[in-house]
Amino acid sequence: MDSVMKSLPMVALRGLTIMPEMVVHFDVSRERSITAVQQAMMEDQKIFLVAQKSIETEDPGQEDVYSIGTVATVRQVIKLPKKIVRVLVSGEQRGRLTGISEKEPYLKAEVELLEETDFGIEDEIQKEAMARNLREVLTEYADKSGKMSKEAVKELISIEDLKKLTNEIACSVPFSYTEQQKLLEELDIKKRYEKLCSELTDEIQIIDVKKEIQKKVKELVDRHQREYILREELKVIRQELGEDSGISDAEEFEEAAAKLEAPEEVKEKLKREISRFKNTIGSQAENGVIRTYIETLLEMPWEKRSEENNDIQYARKVLDEDHYGMETVKERILESLAVRTLTRREESPILCLVGPPGTGKTSIARSLARATNRPYVRISLGGVRDEAEIRGHRKTYVGAMPGRIANGIRSAGVKNPVLLLDEIDKVSTDYKGDTFSALLEVLDSEQNSRFRDHYLEVPLDLSEVMFITTANSLQTIPRPLLDRMEIIEISSYTENEKLHIAQEHLVPKQLEKTGLTEQQLSFSKKAIWKMAHNYTKEAGVRQLERKIGAVCRKAAKELLMTEKEKIAVTDRNLSRFLGKEKYTYQMANAAPEVGIVRGLAWTSVGGDTLQIEVNVMPGKGEIMLTGKLGDVMKESARTGISYIRSVSKKYAIQEDFFEKHDIHVHIPEGAVPKDGPSAGITMATAILSAVTGKKVRADLAMTGEITLRGRVLPIGGLKEKLLAAKNAGIHTVLVPKENLADVEELSVEITKGLEIIPVESMNEVLKTALVR
Known part of the structure; x- marks a missing residue:
C-alpha cells in the first residue's frame, strides 16, 4: 500500500502524549504553537501533535521531538489571560514526522499517515481472549489504584472491538507521557496489547508494594505516637506527684x-x-x-584532678607503716615524688614490680595511693586476650562499652589516680587482637597523652596517671612493652623479714578478722619463725598469713569451748594447732663424702638446696643422668664431664678410665623437675670427686655455670640461694666472681654467718671444695 503524505501545522507538546481516539484539552503559550493552532483553524482544522523528548527545550527542532505523533482535529480554541490559548482536540490517526518544511511563523510538518496492523492475531477467538484478559487487568488496576471512576471503567470494559479497547484504555489510564509514547509508537495491535498489559501489571505490583510500605510506616508511626502519648502522660503524672522537675x-x-x-x-x-x-x-x-x-x-574526669600530697616525710611514714623491708621500691617511689615536687611536672613514672607471689607487689600500689592522696584503681589483666578489653569496643557493636583503662579512670573520678595493672605477664593474645600491642600506647609516656579508646572516640589524657604494673616473671612480656616500663625486682623475704611482717601486720590483721584481742591470743617469736620455716615454703608471706589465720580460728574455738581467758602460742605447742611439720630442710652433711656436693637452686617459692650424687662403676663409658633433669642441666653435666676429661692428667686419672667406667649422676627427689643454668660447677665437682675418690667438704655449697674451658659464669636469684644455704646450716658458699656486685647489695642479715668465696675458674672451685 502506498503511504499517504500530508503537510500540517505542528505543535510540540511538553510532558504530554496524545493518542488516537483521545479527546483532551491543553494550553499553549509559545508564539509558534499559537500560530500553528490558528492556521489549522483557518484550514481544515487538522494539526500534527508530537511530544518533546525533553520538557526543558524552548525552541524544538526535528531532533528534539519523537518521530511518531498524532494527527488530530482542533475542536475548540479559547483565549486565556497572559497570552495563553487553551485548545480542545480529538486524536484521529498516528503519523510519522518525516521533516519540517517551515519554521516561521509556525512549524509546518511533513507527516506520513500510518495504518495499524494485526498480523499476530489469528482469529476472533484469540481477539476475544485478549480483550477479556485486558478487561480483567484493567478492573484490578482500577480497584487498587482508585484513579479511575467506576463509570469510566464500566464504559471501557463494554467496548467489544480489541483495537478500540486497546486505544481507549491507553488513552484513559493515567500513564506517564513516555509510557504513552511507547504505546503510540507500536503499530501492531498485538504488540501494543502486550505492552499495555505489561504496563498495567507493573503498575499493579507497584501499587501493592507501595501499600505494604505505607502499612508498615503507619504501624511504626502509630507505635511511636502511642509511645509519645504514654510518655507525655507519664511526665504529667510525675509532675502531679512532685517527682519530676519538668526538665527533659x-x-x-x-x-x-x-x-x-x-x-x-x-x-x-x-x-x-x-x-x-x-x-x-x-x-x-x-x-x-x-x-x-x-x-x-x-x-569521665577530663580535667578533674585530685589534690596530691607531695610530703616526702609523710609518704615515707605511710610506706614504712604498711610494708616491712622492700627498700628498693620505697626509695624509687620517694625519688619520683621528690622529682615531681621540684619540677612541678605532671608526668608520672611507669613502674613494673617483678617478684614471686605473696611478696607485697599489689599492696605497695595501695600504699602509694594513700601516701600521695590519690584514688587507687586496680585492673586485673590475668587472662585478658581481647584487644577491646584495653581499647574498648566500637559503638557499632551491640553491647559496646569503654575499655578497662577508660573504665578505671571513670571509676577513680580523677585524671591522676594510681592505676595498678595487676598480672601483666598473664596477658594472652589470640585472633581477637594483640593485647600487648594495645598496652604499648597505654604505657608509653610519649603517646598516652592522647590515648584513643574506641568507644569514647575522643583522646583521653593518661599522662598524669601513675601506672604500677606487677608480674611474677618477665619471660612472657614482649621486649617493646618491657622497654616502656622501669623494672623493679622484689625478691624473697628472709626469715627475719617474715617474722617482722607477721608481728607488725599479719597477726593484728588475723586477730581482727577472728574477733580476738592481743590479751586473748599471743604468738611467740619462735612460734612465728617455726610457722615460716616448717609449715610454709614460699618466697612471700601469703601461706604464712593463712597459717596464722588457722591458729586464730582454732584458738577462738578453744576460748569459747573452755574457761580459758588467754592462749599463748609457742614453738612447743604449735603442732597442737597446725599438726605435724610439713617441710623439713636437708641440713649439711656431718662429714665430707666422695661424690656428694651441695648445690643451690632458685624456685618460684624461694631458694632450695640440691644434693648432687655421683657414682662411678665398671662399664662401657656410658653417662646416666637421673632425677628428672631439664635439657639445660643435662648439657651442664655433659660439659662438666668434657672439662674433667680435658684435665684428667692433672688429677692422675687413667687414660682409659672413661672408656671402662660408667658415670651415674643423680639429683634426689626424682619426681621434681629440675632445670636451670646454675648447677654446672656443682655437677663437675661431684663427678671429679667420684672419679678421683677425693672427698668434698660437707659444710660447703656452690652455684655457678661451667664452660668447656672451666670458666665460671654468673647466675641469678643469688639472694634466695644464699637464704637456702643458711637454712641448711651451710657455712661456706662459692659464687661466681661476676656476682660480687649482687652480694654487696644484700643486707647483713642474709650474709651474716656465711663465708662467701668468689670464684672465676674450676681450679679455684676444686681447690676450695675438695678435702686434701
Whole structure:
C-alpha cells in the first residue's frame, strides 16, 4: 500500500502524549504553537501533535521531538489571560514526522499517515481472549489504584472491538507521557496489547508494594505516637506527684555539658551527640545507645584532678607503716615524688614490680595511693586476650562499652589516680587482637597523652596517671612493652623479714578478722619463725598469713569451748594447732663424702638446696643422668664431664678410665623437675670427686655455670640461694666472681654467718671444695 503524505501545522507538546481516539484539552503559550493552532483553524482544522523528548527545550527542532505523533482535529480554541490559548482536540490517526518544511511563523510538518496492523492475531477467538484478559487487568488496576471512576471503567470494559479497547484504555489510564509514547509508537495491535498489559501489571505490583510500605510506616508511626502519648502522660503524672522537675533528659545533658570541664574536642562531640539524641526520641533502641554514650562522656574526669600530697616525710611514714623491708621500691617511689615536687611536672613514672607471689607487689600500689592522696584503681589483666578489653569496643557493636583503662579512670573520678595493672605477664593474645600491642600506647609516656579508646572516640589524657604494673616473671612480656616500663625486682623475704611482717601486720590483721584481742591470743617469736620455716615454703608471706589465720580460728574455738581467758602460742605447742611439720630442710652433711656436693637452686617459692650424687662403676663409658633433669642441666653435666676429661692428667686419672667406667649422676627427689643454668660447677665437682675418690667438704655449697674451658659464669636469684644455704646450716658458699656486685647489695642479715668465696675458674672451685 502506498503511504499517504500530508503537510500540517505542528505543535510540540511538553510532558504530554496524545493518542488516537483521545479527546483532551491543553494550553499553549509559545508564539509558534499559537500560530500553528490558528492556521489549522483557518484550514481544515487538522494539526500534527508530537511530544518533546525533553520538557526543558524552548525552541524544538526535528531532533528534539519523537518521530511518531498524532494527527488530530482542533475542536475548540479559547483565549486565556497572559497570552495563553487553551485548545480542545480529538486524536484521529498516528503519523510519522518525516521533516519540517517551515519554521516561521509556525512549524509546518511533513507527516506520513500510518495504518495499524494485526498480523499476530489469528482469529476472533484469540481477539476475544485478549480483550477479556485486558478487561480483567484493567478492573484490578482500577480497584487498587482508585484513579479511575467506576463509570469510566464500566464504559471501557463494554467496548467489544480489541483495537478500540486497546486505544481507549491507553488513552484513559493515567500513564506517564513516555509510557504513552511507547504505546503510540507500536503499530501492531498485538504488540501494543502486550505492552499495555505489561504496563498495567507493573503498575499493579507497584501499587501493592507501595501499600505494604505505607502499612508498615503507619504501624511504626502509630507505635511511636502511642509511645509519645504514654510518655507525655507519664511526665504529667510525675509532675502531679512532685517527682519530676519538668526538665527533659536532653536539657539535663545540655546543662551537664555546659558545666563539664573538658577539652573543646570533647565538648563539640557532646554537642553533636545531644543533638542526635533529640532527633531519636522516637527510636527507643538508638536512643538508648546514644544516651549511654553521652552519660559515659559526662562521667569521665577530663580535667578533674585530685589534690596530691607531695610530703616526702609523710609518704615515707605511710610506706614504712604498711610494708616491712622492700627498700628498693620505697626509695624509687620517694625519688619520683621528690622529682615531681621540684619540677612541678605532671608526668608520672611507669613502674613494673617483678617478684614471686605473696611478696607485697599489689599492696605497695595501695600504699602509694594513700601516701600521695590519690584514688587507687586496680585492673586485673590475668587472662585478658581481647584487644577491646584495653581499647574498648566500637559503638557499632551491640553491647559496646569503654575499655578497662577508660573504665578505671571513670571509676577513680580523677585524671591522676594510681592505676595498678595487676598480672601483666598473664596477658594472652589470640585472633581477637594483640593485647600487648594495645598496652604499648597505654604505657608509653610519649603517646598516652592522647590515648584513643574506641568507644569514647575522643583522646583521653593518661599522662598524669601513675601506672604500677606487677608480674611474677618477665619471660612472657614482649621486649617493646618491657622497654616502656622501669623494672623493679622484689625478691624473697628472709626469715627475719617474715617474722617482722607477721608481728607488725599479719597477726593484728588475723586477730581482727577472728574477733580476738592481743590479751586473748599471743604468738611467740619462735612460734612465728617455726610457722615460716616448717609449715610454709614460699618466697612471700601469703601461706604464712593463712597459717596464722588457722591458729586464730582454732584458738577462738578453744576460748569459747573452755574457761580459758588467754592462749599463748609457742614453738612447743604449735603442732597442737597446725599438726605435724610439713617441710623439713636437708641440713649439711656431718662429714665430707666422695661424690656428694651441695648445690643451690632458685624456685618460684624461694631458694632450695640440691644434693648432687655421683657414682662411678665398671662399664662401657656410658653417662646416666637421673632425677628428672631439664635439657639445660643435662648439657651442664655433659660439659662438666668434657672439662674433667680435658684435665684428667692433672688429677692422675687413667687414660682409659672413661672408656671402662660408667658415670651415674643423680639429683634426689626424682619426681621434681629440675632445670636451670646454675648447677654446672656443682655437677663437675661431684663427678671429679667420684672419679678421683677425693672427698668434698660437707659444710660447703656452690652455684655457678661451667664452660668447656672451666670458666665460671654468673647466675641469678643469688639472694634466695644464699637464704637456702643458711637454712641448711651451710657455712661456706662459692659464687661466681661476676656476682660480687649482687652480694654487696644484700643486707647483713642474709650474709651474716656465711663465708662467701668468689670464684672465676674450676681450679679455684676444686681447690676450695675438695678435702686434701
